[in-house]
Amino acid sequence: MNRITKKLSEDKKLLSIYFTAGYPQLEDTVEILESLEENGVDMVEIGLPFSDPLADGPTIQESSTAALKNGMNTDLLFEQLTNIRERVSIPLIIMGYFNPVLQYGVEAFCAKCEEIGIDGLILPDLPLAEYQEHYASIFKRYNLINVFLITPQTSDERIMEIDENSEGFIYMVSSASTTGKTSGFGQEQKDYFARIANMNLSNPQIVGFGINNVETFKSATEFASGAIIGSAFIKMLTSEGIQGIQTFIKSILK
């Protein structure tokens, strides 16, 4: 069974962390992953930085620019992750934009992911229709889960379509926004969380965007199976560095 599916079968609310590979320092990737697992994080999205991250707010944009400037690239990330399965056993997902994957070669990229022990990909700008037509069979061949997003604007009809074509989980974007908006969750989001819960989808949902502390984590996971913290974690890395990970994770899981 894929590590993601296995993890989701545990009876707990999952905490997933996104970080940009190559940030703050080029060689931090493995140490961050180890520290996240040690401190009780359930799953990680490793960000493959892109020059033009359309769906991201300033925090992830800046970390991506810095990571690229530090010298991060696809080959180097794969190299850093070569022996990662000797050190880390939680599910690992690579999250990035489609163009770097396309340039690497979708098949070669997927093959490399399987070889390393990556469990899934999140590519926000690879739409469902394109994926189905051209890439689904490749992802399956290499046992990779491709995670799709839904938002408060996604119609019920499309949510069902995405559910039917999903494996692992559905990435539920909390609000109509780019990453990193942190105004807390209002009634509108709470209604949306409840609406999705009531749809009884076959895939569990994990909420992302706008989760930055224990309150928003709790609120997001009232119905959903877990939540993803990205920008808030990166901000912490910017100010505290890797040493800050333990305190940060403890503050969410307390």
Place this chain on the structure above:
Amino acid sequence: MSYHVNEKGYYGEFGGAYIPEMLYPNVEELRQNYLEITSEASFKEEFSSLLKDYVGRPTPLYFAERLSEKYNTKIYLKREDLCHTGAHKVNNTIGQILLAKKLGKNRIIAETGAGQHGVATATVCALMGIECIVYMGEIDIERQAPNVARMKMLGATVIPALSGSRTLKDATNEAIRDWINNPTNTHYIIGSVVGPHPYPDMVARFQSVISEEIKEQLHEKEGREEPDYVVACVGGGSNAAGAYYHFLDNEEVGIIAVEAAGKGIHTGESAATSVLGKAGIIHGSKTLLMQTGDGQITEPYSISAGLDYPGVGPMHAHLYTSGRGEFISITDEDAMLAGLELSKLEGIIPAIETSHAFAIFKDRPFKNEDVVVVNLSGRGDKDLGTYIDYFNL
């Protein structure tokens, strides 16, 4: 082979809609409605009456006698520079604002490079009394100051894009992010034949009035509807798409696309996408794209803000790879000299974008009897500062 979009939104292998799910409802709403709305009689009527009475169409097709003499061929100029606001961009913004109204949107966003599209958007928003926000790279705000002032006078809010190369690509990123954050009330008026399907096709259709008029006017002047060549500069490619549109499927008509070579194609400071680009994804479209080996988008460079873009629209990527279009790259220097030459020979000061199209005559010979239509996409008022600095005027 067809050079128009297919039902899946592709031109050959290029196009599509590579957008994050956050944008799916907006883009899907457009895709499902644009053909129906734009073919309604009431829409067509309003569109053409605004083009006539507000924009000043049809724009003249002018025989450039002295230029023709100099280059031993018959050169006609399609005078898009005479459109209200000074460039072809307004053909598209009129169309899109009418569409936005039909879709019930009350907030408009746009990106702009040279500021021409920003001005054209601010103009139609003023005309319709709709809120307008324009994203513009910080570098472009400096080099196109008159257009920034115009947008402000027209009531638009101009927001500087501070990321990346701080030019057109980055302004487009910011506009897309704005749309993600305002998905229900906002329409994004893209200024060229770029972006996710249906934008490239929709913008091309609005601009196609250019070649529709060329056919009629050429018939009057030359007794035939088809020129031997149509020449246009290509940033994203909207003026070119409009000028080629009705000639695309007639292979007798040569299509010449002129890109910005900047300081030289291989200097690292260039925007010659057809030569330097590879298939990739930018702003929701699969197209030719300047990028590094591992798929990071490269910062382009051109003296002309409107051509300073690392991609081209998918229609043009297909015209290039299929061989249907002839692509020529022109350096800053040759463009500036051609702009000066057109001013002196014909009394027309072109936008620097447009100057690139005129620079081909120096090295690209035509036959005496060839009829060559150059799309004079815009006037040079906005560029006076750059011309003054360049020539020490």
